[in-house]
Amino acid sequence: MSLADFAAELPLVDHHVHGAFREPLSRAEFEVALNEGSPGPVPAGTTQFDSQLGFAVRRWCAPLLGLPAHAPADDYWDRRAGLDAMEVAERLLPAAGVDHWLVDTGYAAEKLLSPEELAVAAGGAAHRIVRLEALAESLAGSLAGQETGAAAYPDAYRDLLRTEARDAVGVKTVVAYRAGLDLDWSPPEPAAVREAAARWLAAAGPQPRLTDPVLLRFGVHCAVELGLPLQIHTGLGDRDLDLRRVDPLLLLDLLRQPAVARVPVMLLHCYPYHRAAGYLAQAFPNVHCDVGLAVNQVGARAPAVVAESMELAPFAKLLYSSDAFGPPELHVLGAVLWRRATASVAQSWVSAGDWSEPDARRVIAMIGRENALRAYRL
Template sequence: MTGPYVPPLVDHHCHGVARSGLSAEAFESFLTESDAPAAPGTTFFDTQLGFAVRRWCPPLLGLEPHCPPDEYLRRRHELGPAEATRRLLGAAGIADYLVDTGLTGDLTTPAELAAASGAACHEIVRLEPLAERAADTAGDVPSFLDGLATAVTDAAAGAVGFKSVVGYRHGLDFAPARPEPAEVRSAAGRWLAGRAPGERLADPVLLRHLLWSAADTGLPLQLHTGFGDPDLRLHRCDPLLLTDFVKAVRPTGCTLVLLHGYPYHRNAGYLAAVFPHVYADVGLSLSHTGARAEAVLAETAELTPFGKLLFSTDAYGLPELYVVGAELFRRSLTRLLTGWVEEGAWPARDAERVAAMIAAGNARRVYGTPGESFA
């Protein structure tokens, strides 16, 4: 495919991959946002994401494109998880991974991901586990709040950004203002008094306190928006619900990065267009829309300023998801920009520049990672 050159990518939002071998059922579980097996008589390979995996990944393991799922999984088992991961990540064309380390499970660390891929890895710290770990060791409210403040400060020293899943834990329709200290102490007391060991944080006051604590560090803050697993309520994850928080947090100088967005990706683009500290991301939207990824990327780029649109895969568990996310992004972006150049809407030199910005440069500028911003 000819068109603008797309440089090695910066995947600004992703996760570790499974260290051990996976059963067919476990593999399929990573092809969906559902928390249940496929309906009887069906398979999650029969989805846009499943078809994309079968198109782009088999050749990297020595098979024909579109080979049957059983053949692909047999070959993957023959190679073993380490070799399959090495081959797949090595072919993804990703130069930097910004890894959200907040998920549990037998997943690779950023250092292990770097070793398997040969790429640079940087950490994104998820906020909610910081509070949960502080609560696990706190004896009272003061020790909890002191421990949490220390945890946020320590995390900021080694990470390139924070992430919040407040959309999952409460919804994006939270009160936008910074909570008062007395309000935080009262909420912490209630939560600690009634908390079972290991219980997740869902208190809206403490979730807001985390957001504002992160904003005060000066690091970028990623916010999950749009679709995900059944733990969220999709109508409460529309990024437009963040409008008042976006306005309130602006004086801190914190950069907000709205992840995924789908099916509200146009709304995320609007916020990025009208607020200087808001950025939009294509994320797992492209992987899950597969053959329709070009249309989704085009819709995201309708309003989003090109210097504020970032690439990511949101890959989790399967190295295949890095390959699919990267391939769909590169091909979709190339087709879009080539079409705009051929019809005379864009000059070719600007298509090259914008492709480099979205692929890598914008992320390097936002997160301060080494490399050229292409602005």
């Protein structure tokens, strides 16, 4: 069996993913969902199909909908639009070949298939990841307006986190979106947490959004107390994020803390800082990383990104993820492009005599599956 065939048949663990859309989309909505960088409409006279990701959709997803590879964008959309959302999901998702989905349900969950529904449509098992900021925002809704709400916040947050994490395999923070990673990462004092909670709850509207650095840090340190793997968004994201402030090297002061050293830290996405993330995975025994999301976005250039991610990071610290959100095309392409890129890179090293083929198979299995099974205790 060739390395390409071995990678193609390997059951994957997608250690960071979201649900697929449960409702049909217009073409404009679909194209916006393909454009990670901008939440706004695609500019007039352009199409998101004219991108590396758009070309990958036409190459790899068109045959799953009964069209030839590289079908024109209009033909692809016409075929897709003739199916309801569940038909699209059921045709596309199984092709990812994932048998464990680790699902972040903390954003736009009402628009997406639940973890259980995703598992039914795609095959495999689904596991929940708890988003720290979403918990805080749900708690703010119940505490706002209470005279003792701020004083109750620290214990109430810890209790809610423990409850929600009972059936979860990990937790996640999007502090990168809310305040950047260039923070004072020391655990905040209880009085500072109560004061920050008082400010936030007093200003909280019907849809509170947590951006206070003290409360964000507090949530991260509460999560560390649980001992579950801690996912941290770094690098690539949409326009709400300041890409200048999400280099994972900004986490050094957090990673050097003894309490944090006792939990697996999963650096998500990382691109364009994936080489820095590789250094952190090399330097800290508990740090892992991936290039999820970027692999989809760069399409045919995925081998270059995958190869760079494998320069410094120990192979036992690299994981596969798609970070797919919304269109099930993204769930499929994350897997297809990662398999092809990783097999291609490994084969080039085998052909050059730098790796043996048995080692290449072992590393592909580690990154695609075994490292996540170990780190998340699946």
